[in-house]
Amino acid sequence: MSQINSEDVRKVAQLARLDLPEEAVEKYTSQLEKILGYVAQLEKVDTEGIQPTTRAVEVVNVAREDNTLKTDERESLLALAPQREGDFFRVPKILSD
Amino acid sequence: MAIAEWREQLKRGEVSARELVDEQLDRINQIDPTMHAFLDVTGDRARADADRIDEARSAGQTLPPLAGVPIAIKDNLCTKGITTTCSSRMLEDFVPPYESTVTERLWNSGAILIGKTNLDEFAMGSSTETSAFGATFNPWDLSRVPGGSSGGSAAAVASGECLAALGSDTGGSIRQPASFCGVVGLKPTYGRVSRWGLIAFASSLDQVGPFTNSVADSAEILQVIAGADPKDSTCLNAAVPDYSASLFDSVKGLRVGLIKECFDHEGLASEVKESVLAAAVQLESLGAEITEVSCPRFNDGIATYYVIAPSEASANLARYDGVKYGYRSEGAENLASMTARSRAEGFGSEVQRRILIGTYALSAGYVDAFYKKAQQVRTLIRGDFENAYKKVDVLLTPTSPTTAFKAGDHVDDPLSMYLSDLLTIPANLAGLPAISLPCGFDEKGLPIGLQLIGNVLDEKRLLSVAHQFEQVADVKAIHPKGHFIP
Numbered sequence: 001m002s003q004i005n006s007e008d009v010r011k012v013a014q015l016a017r018l019d020l021p022e023e024a025v026e027k028y029t030s031q032l033e034k035i036l037g038y039v040a041q042l043e044k045v046d047t048e049g050i051q052p053t054t055r056a057v058e059v060v061n062v063a064r065e066d067n068t069l070k071t072d073e074r075e076s077l078l079a080l081a082p083q084r085e086g087d088f089f090r091v092p093k094i095l096s097d
Numbered sequence: 098m099a100i101a102e103w104r105e106q107l108k109r110g111e112v113s114a115r116e117l118v119d120e121q122l123d124r125i126n127q128i129d130p131t132m133h134a135f136l137d138v139t140g141d142r143a144r145a146d147a148d149r150i151d152e153a154r155s156a157g158q159t160l161p162p163l164a165g166v167p168i169a170i171k172d173n174l175c176t177k178g179i180t181t182t183c184s185s186r187m188l189e190d191f192v193p194p195y196e197s198t199v200t201e202r203l204w205n206s207g208a209i210l211i212g213k214t215n216l217d218e219f220a221m222g223s224s225t226e227t228s229a230f231g232a233t234f235n236p237w238d239l240s241r242v243p244g245g246s247s248g249g250s251a252a253a254v255a256s257g258e259c260l261a262a263l264g265s266d267t268g269g270s271i272r273q274p275a276s277f278c279g280v281v282g283l284k285p286t287y288g289r290v291s292r293w294g295l296i297a298f299a300s301s302l303d304q305v306g307p308f309t310n311s312v313a314d315s316a317e318i319l320q321v322i323a324g325a326d327p328k329d330s331t332c333l334n335a336a337v338p339d340y341s342a343s344l345f346d347s348v349k350g351l352r353v354g355l356i357k358e359c360f361d362h363e364g365l366a367s368e369v370k371e372s373v374l375a376a377a378v379q380l381e382s383l384g385a386e387i388t389e390v391s392c393p394r395f396n397d398g399i400a401t402y403y404v405i406a407p408s409e410a411s412a413n414l415a416r417y418d419g420v421k422y423g424y425r426s427e428g429a430e431n432l433a434s435m436t437a438r439s440r441a442e443g444f445g446s447e448v449q450r451r452i453l454i455g456t457y458a459l460s461a462g463y464v465d466a467f468y469k470k471a472q473q474v475r476t477l478i479r480g481d482f483e484n485a486y487k488k489v490d491v492l493l494t495p496t497s498p499t500t501a502f503k504a505g506d507h508v509d510d511p512l513s514m515y516l517s518d519l520l521t522i523p524a525n526l527a528g529l530p531a532i533s534l535p536c537g538f539d540e541k542g543l544p545i546g547l548q549l550i551g552n553v554l555d556e557k558r559l560l561s562v563a564h565q566f567e568q569v570a571d572v573k574a575i576h577p578k579g580h581f582i583p
Binding site: 014017024051053 | 163191286302327331387397399400410415418419420421422423425429432435436437438440444446450452453454456457460470474475506511512525529551553
């Protein structure tokens, strides 16, 4: 686990779709350094051959009858859109020039 | 007032449901402007619901078990037609078109929604200070935090604004505020309670549970909300026992384990330690056998959690893209920049910090060093508990290493805030049920909570031990009333 720097934070912010101002990048870099420095204690734990846990309590596949249910939520879902046009969600243009 | 006592009063016609609701709304009006437990008080709906219950009673109908019980709901549980914000600008105007399973079950049992409570934004925090709509304060001392993330629900129950509340617990978000506010908080087994309609934070850890004034009331609420749900495939298909009927099951010969690593921890306040050890002696007087057990990896819980929870959060929160619902930044030139700006403006800094940690931990080249490693340590922490339960029936620890801290104490130092969840996180990592209940007060008059951790699906035993401790300890009798919100 190497040290995180502001370049890493900028890259991660882009992956996470967060348009951060430069002062936020600086602040998060120093905080993440500290947090990841603490997390680094895990390196000292011997986990050779240990299976990773994805869920603490085992869940099983739940099967059900393949019944069709009608829901009447179309309008209420569309009404939540920040911008809509008829029955569509409206967004700014997808491709840049 | 206990729920059972309220039921009797309503049945005998001594108090109407409307009178109780009006009394609660008065209490909210009186104290909430300074304490700020509620984001939204649903007075009109509550009065109408109460009137319906009173009419049903007059007409001689049989009332459901929670008839007329005013309940507050953490604002990360979807309530149909009622704004559900997660204390975030991102969801400031979000009105869910559907109802969460837990709340639907409460309303079907006659409970009344009194309002939606404040939380740390997206349930990320331990003090309810990261809410985008202002902090909640502790009713025992308004200069202190109520804990978090379900701080609004804890403060509302503690100060008598409602009879019970629901919260959610990912790393201690029910138990730690219950401890700070001097109420009972229960995190059920992972999968005991449906999460349909709970706005997701960390899906392998999140669980919904009650805040109440007594253990018996927690048993009543759990009874209603527990059990399989076709809408949540992670909800366990296991029978729900009668929790209230088993509250007096004998604790004679019950083996209680004190986790050595908790009591040895340097961050544990001495008053908290003494109070919880005194509680162990009281359990012994009930016939329990106290032993010490070791969970060697217990103190790696926080490091493990702060990889796993942010990783899952970064994936869960990817849905907030400004397209279908939620906040959208105006004036962006294209879709990608609209999304990135909406997320930068709509999420507060704690949420952004966790998204960054999670995205980093899951990014190419780091996933084995962080995420996989944390999942492996998680296996070791679970193994510690499995070994402990070969020797004991329940585990006893303090809930929080300290009593409620001052507002602002940790806001500039996220890591120091994270460390306050030291004792609650391991139960989430292992999926175990755990309850926090009051066991005493420190010299400032602030409540101290103890935590009992049970084995998978052993809520019944957890509640019976907690209930009988509550009876002998009678903590309320030593309640230093002078400090409490009037």
